[in-house]
Amino acid sequence: MALVLSGINNIKPSLKNGFNCNYRWTLLFIELSAGNYPSNSPVKFRGDSGLQDGNSTGTHDLVGGFYDSGNNIKFSFPTAYTVTLLSWTVIEYHQKYTDIGELDHVKDIIKWGSDYLLKHFVPPNATFAAPILYSQVGSANSDSKNPNDINCWERPEDMTYQRPASTCDITASDLAGEIVAALSAASLVFKDDQAYSKDLVDAAEKLFELATNVDSTKQGTYTTVDACGGEARNFYNSSGYLDELIWGGTWLFFATGNTSYLEDATRRYDDAEKDKIPFDEGIFYWNNKFTANSVLLTRLRFFHDVGYPYEDALLSSSNLTDSVMCSYLSDQNFDKTQDKSLFNCIPYLNIHVNYILGDNPMKMSYMLGFGDHFPTQVHHRSSSIPWDNQHYSCAEGDRWLNSVDPNPNVLLGAMVAGPDQNDSFIDQRDKPKFTEQLFRALLI
Structure with missing residues (x-):
């Protein structure tokens, strides 16, 4: 064929x-996204799918987002991580995207994700007394006798089975922190669209406020609660939450300039360092943002005079970044310049x-x-x-x-x-x- x-x-x-x-x-x-498939997408073997997502809750629209790998399920945690990273690439390499004609393309993808994530946080309102986070759409129960997103080999456009939505409360600190980071980073990408950028920041600030005001003894990871992340545990098990709260707070500081977010991030930094998993040392991926946090906080130390009381924490992050970066280099991987003042x-x-x-x-x-x-x-x-x-x-x-x-x-x-x-x-x-x-x- x-x-x-x-x-x-x-x-x-x-x-x-x-x-x-x-x-x-x-x-x-x-581009292989869910929901009302964009008419301008160059990928032609996809169409509308998951248009009833969220209907199982009876109250909320969860259409959109991205399917996970080769499955038809949608996980919020890695989606938020992806939106954060894509936004970071635009912030850092805006001109490179422009040079190769892909800036509008990547911004469309980021907005597809940030629009979806805005739906995943429901603050307290007349209908819901407590805030809600949605962690998943679809079922990943491989033992189920009923068709679902794991045991059924079917195009997303052909799905007719039930797709439940998994809900969490505000104690899912890691999920909250990651969504805060995604919305905050995306707000910087869309700063020229003041209304949309403000919507993203407003949601991020509200979510961060709720997530960080929870009693610390109740804060935790979303995959420890079956109703919230029980199924996601087999795919994206989260081992901690402090790195996500630092991640979210740091990006929120970049988005707003409000030093209270930087204060929160630096205050948690030492505790997060003690909470690290040894085999994750120096690795940046969806479950570990510690190294990325160090890079972001180090940049603040080098390029912004944030001063006391943040200098000690920022110095700690700078030292870690130095050790991580130097661990990537060997005698075979660099040469001195002619005047020996720089390394190429x-x-x-x-x-x-x-x-x-x-x-x-x-x-x-x-x-x-x-x-x-x-x-x-x-x-x-x-x-x-x-x-x-x-x-x-x-x-x-x-x-x-x-x-x-x-x-x-x-x-x-x-x-x-x-x-x-x-x-x-x-x-x-x-x-x-x-x-x-x-x-x-x-x-x-």
Whole structure:
């Protein structure tokens, strides 16, 4: 069956002609969104889906957002993390996006996510006496005998089964902090749209106020409460919440200039450092924002005279950032300049990016569409089922799950889970350990 490259021009980039296509294509993968599908999307094998999301609550619209990897479920925690990171890339590399003609594109994706996250926080009102956070839409119960978003192999456009929404209270401190960070960072991206930027900041400030005013003995992680994150525990289990509260407070300070948020972040910093998990040391991903917090707080120390009482905490974060950055460098990774006053750091990340793009023992690109040899049996529902105006039930979808044919639709720009520790890779749809793909905002 012929492969469909998402309606994009047939470009075959290689390691020799730069990474601009990678930026564009990674954004294309994130385009695979939920809800009323954007008419201007270049991805042509998708349509409207999940238009009843939130109806199970009877009161709230939860349409939109992004599906998680190859499944039809929507998790709020990694969605907020992705929106925060994409916003950060625009804040840092605004001109780079402009130069390659992708600024409007990435801003559209961020807004799709921030619009969705605004729906996930319901402050106290006439209907709800207590604030509500939504952590999940859809069911991830793999033991269920009823069709759901994990055990049914079906395009999102064909879903007819029930999709419950998981609710949390304000003690889900990590989820609250991550949503605060996402809304705050996005507000900076859209600062030229004053009304929308204010909506984002207002929601972030209200949520942060509620989340940080909770008795500290009641603060916790969203996955410890079954009704809130019991199912998410198997996918995005959160090991702590202090790093998210610092993350949210720091971004809120950047968005507002209100030093009370910086004070809150720096006050929690030492406690968060004690709460770190050893095997997460120096790693930045959806479960650990400690290193990223250190980078953000260090920038404040270098570029803003925030002064007492924040200097000690900011110095601590600066020292940690130095050690983390230096740990990435070896004698083989940098050379002195002629006057020996500066270091010309050879891009360490290029080694890893080149590995992803084909410079590896398998001679395979793990970014789909890049080069001539990349995975073809990706563990992804809408990619593996033909876009042929036919409705396929869960039972009929198993035909595509178990097929050995290439996916009829290529997830251009997606990066699969990749090889094992021995550099071996199995290109089979029923082996998600190798062929499932996730949001890779850090790759951008």
